[in-house]
Amino acid sequence: MDRSEITDKPTIEPYDEPTGGWGSVKSLVSHAAGEGLLASTLWSTLQKQNKADGYACVSCSWAKPAKPRAFEYCENGAKATIWEITPKRCDREFFARHRVSDLLNWTDHELEKQGRLTTPMRYDKSLDQYVPVTWADAFREIGAELNQLDPTSVVFYVSGRASLEASHMWQLFSRIYGSNNLPDSSNMCHESTSVGLPESIGSPVGTVTIEDFDQCDMMFFFGHNTGTNAPRLLHWVHDARKRGVPVITFNPLPERGLMRFKNPQSPIEMLSPDEGVKMSSDYFQLNGGGDIAAMTGIGKALLDLDDTAKAAGKKRVLDTAFIEEHCHDFASFEAFLRAADWGEIERCSGMTRDDLEHVARVYSKAEKVIANYGMGLTQHRHGIENVQMLVNLLLMRGNIGKPGAGISPIRGHSNVQGQRTVGITEKTELIPVDKFEEFYGFTVPKEKGLDTVEACQGIIDGSVKGFVALGGNFSRAVPETRLVEEAWPKMRLNVQIATKLNRNHLLTSEVTYILPCLGRIERDVQAGVEQTVSIEDSTACIHASNGMREPASKELLSEPKIVAELAKATVPGRSTVPWDEWAADYAKVRDAIERAYPSDFKYFNQRFRQPGGFHRDIGASKREWRTDTGKANFKTPEGFDVNPDIDTRPQDVLQLMTVRSNDQFNTTIYGYDDRLRGVSGTRMVILMNEADMRRLGLRDDDRVDVETHADDGVSRRVEDYRVHAFSVPKGNVAGYYPELNALMPLWHHSRRAHVPAAKSIPVRLIKRPAA
Template structure:
């Protein structure tokens, strides 16, 4: 078996096809064949994907329509389904054949490709192997370890795939045990949103629904690769473009999804010889860290248009009635924008004045505008300011709480937004402490817990002794890979509740366990009764999810069942939570969620199967501003420089952007091809601007090493990467996540949200010798 990518003969070829189209179909057929799946099995399963009576996709969190198409899934969603229903098994015989030290040499792709985990396993240090363990023994032993540790030294991590029911149970278990250390994957991507939006508009999530996308007459996109990370959104973008709505994109990289798209859902379109729909009416390659400057330029031009309208007696461009009635802080914002110099705006953003003025004119003509954004805004030192500046731009023209308009943070993993809604958070202010204590007769710890960055700091300094993870591959997802992996092995306890093998399982601590669970696609029967779970999409709609396939193993337990058994063994008698009743009937967990969060989950069990989901109570979408001022707040940035800690004056220092390929989702790598960028057979590629390459004496396909440019005494280095010329702003380069997490210092994060600043990492490019 090939245990490493083919880096000897990688190919990089121009790819001029649209996103979607036959390239997507061919990729899915190839993946099904690689997994050994019969076509009939694949297609029969995926007919239930994202349907009101089916299962909700385990890939991205994009919205699920009430009237789905026959093929209501995208390429990445289909790959995620194939990855989960694979006939391959990572069973006890597999672990008997391989030592952990050997498996640590395998790639992430090849570890997960072994198939579904089937049996609870316990690490045997004397054998350097995982060996089978009975469920009851695992629960008893893990409970004994937890009760021998200080609860403040244990982290209860949650990946974005866990259901609302499992997540609510998980956070109660952790708090009853005595820990508020409840980080989740949102800490690493959209925490800048969760901190920034409440300050601006009083809501931690977006304000738009699919109905708004059908009604809008313009869209912004900032820092999001929609074709890879939320491909089903492309259908709504395409519809907007076909009705003449401008779509204006700001991204350092030209991404195929927001350039050209051909819908696999449309037979006539697929058979047409044309290049598909042009998705962005205007596409601007903003410099890394230049988003605030670009938005300031648009706002400055809007003010100028409004001034001209006032002078001539024309219709105002600013929504002055909205600003006066609903907003606070406008005067300070206006002073900042008007004082900004065009030369500085153009220099910091990389976009000329006349082009930003063109954007402002287009914006001024629109009546219903949606602003979409992704981690290109959030994963910076000033990620919060990025998010708030985009809100400012919308508030100027009253584009909030209006049909067809609003803010749209595009979340990643399938239920990462919902987990926060039901209590997965380290911040006490975000949970109903008094209700939990009154309902369940226990005392919630009264100090905030650790977020992901703080948990990793504790891991490295030795104060964190245990990680209990409900899904995910955390050690690969976080920054500072070298230090984190070394420290992980020094912990006392490592518990991983998972569907597939990954590298974090193999960083064996003194006591390590793998607890295999049912996947969301699988039937979950408790005492002979089929169970339903639920998730929240990125438009704050709640959906039921019905498992459809047979479990991969008779030994698998559901996530709620595992949580309940761990809690019963660890904290017996320390609360009145009815663990057995909840594990037997998830509807009772939903009743508990409704009791704790009545505004968002009114009539939860009755409404959960509503086609298209039911919408949470988002005040900002109704112009109810749940902020300290009682209004929507214009929040003025400190400066244009969103990465003030990066000194790029040295000629060999560039700002690295970490990106994903179209053949992966988060840390799961389905293959070594990135079709949309024309990269085949490798992920060890650095995309560079042509002028930067010439300046550094590099030519296309040279081999280089990369080192982090940081004066903290730590060497962070990756080796033997292939340089490829790419259309990027000068001073910027790009390469793949999670491999390049090794270059990100743990301290390099959003100042208040602690999101790793993975979209602007200072690196040096070092040419390798010919030898």
């Protein structure tokens, strides 16, 4: 076990370098060397990343352009590739050397750093070890176990990396078995989008394509750490800034990617001694959860500007023609804005009236505006209202449904959006039930299934008896970590399909299997023919992905093959789905997807290989509003308070936001440094405002325990964290996900979307005695 990257004396120092540049290059070289990868192997692989004839990045879901750059990958995307093509192996010899109870003491980074899984394994409780099992035995035994359980007690989780083909097969398997319990990564991050946007504009996804970024004359960014979570987007922001486009950013933390960027594609910029391009024309560090208040202020100021223009007989600031023709219930929203109190707006947002009026003036002069946002909007208890409020701002000036403008949710995992498109959902109203029943001769269960929060509750209370995961690290990604982990062994069945070992695999149930699968970058040969899979990016474009590396082990099976074999072992004869045909030829799965979703996937097999992919049928991008009213709906928020039912008035209660480091992607930890925040050698840190530290009697490097401020009888606490002064708004603190998920109550989620509210957790810090 290698703990060389963890230090007893971590450092936190200001980082003033731009995103990209030589810092990114140096980081990649270091990570490749640490994995023992030959430079020639890495660079030849990366040359195919996000290319039409290559593979889609296994980390973020940002768009893949039709005319890619020479290096169409970012630092984090390259790290994800290094992590997948590593020569290290977590094989049967590894499991023979280690007991599971010992491995539970390893960190997330140490577990995944053992390399690629190679062999199907079954947990032997008498040995406290995983032992090899044949594929045939594993499928037969898992099928027998599933058929002993009530289907409604079994969860079929899917991670955001699974292809469209595997995802479509997975949801059919689950439903033929009798379960709509299909939680996925979207439940944890962008379900607020999936609920909020359909109500507002009739589409569950964004309306922009990458071509719109070349035409826009202004951008908003709300709650997104672009430099870490979608760095390739910085190229489009960089280009926009060079042509003078205002970019106005709202984020409680200073994120380097939207402050300074040095383009690694440009030799001139790389060799230049300057600080790179200033990426945000204005950068506002508002309060965590203060977004609705800030947007209310912008909207209120727009109304004032419009009133002034109207009185002077000048061109209106509001797009009144658009509002009249395309929008519903603007009057209620206008009344809300006019009644809003500036004092309350300033208090809740943490911004001044002057700054918000400045933003409104800039916005009033732009004609084609893109509003980008991330989990800083969605992971709140009012996450849906956050999303809808941003849509309201766009609707006020007609900035949806025209070139260069629109709403742009920036998704995380590389195919998390696409999985929803092809049927991964617990809500049957979102799938073509009649078609599935007609095509495949089975009855789709009609009751709503479990989402992520409900699945966690079922694990904790014992009503969930089986958990079958197509990728991911579920137990680490969810709230209420302690209670979920304590309850996990009480389940009967735990099946994990994965490429690398993670903590969830070590939470063994009565019967537990690890089934290793091919990675996306590996060649997938079925029936002697090389296969291609497909993914959907965050701009709703569908792309081909072609594996190119030799598999990590000859024992690996592809995800579609594993799904097919599980289905054959569990639900034989219960449908007419041709599992063997689909597993042998993924083009037939794509034909089935097109048949079920013809408007989105017309000529699927003919179009998905084209450079840039093909765009789904998004009505709102054409001003076709597929809502109950037939128009785009202004949605009026109830108020500004992020925790309306929690008393956060005590002076020692702070609001915690969880964040990702520059050295991780979701629950995958690549290392213990967060270069862009200046943190080295640790993840056990709480970043806080210097004035709050003085008020609470804390100094840099003091050790604290952190506990959740909630009166529900459950103790939630993490111990021995360092505190450090950082540029954080007063009353707010920040720390790393997933470690701090232990502080998040299961009930602390978006009210209707059930997205865990990871950006606004009320906590207290308890100073530990000096060592």
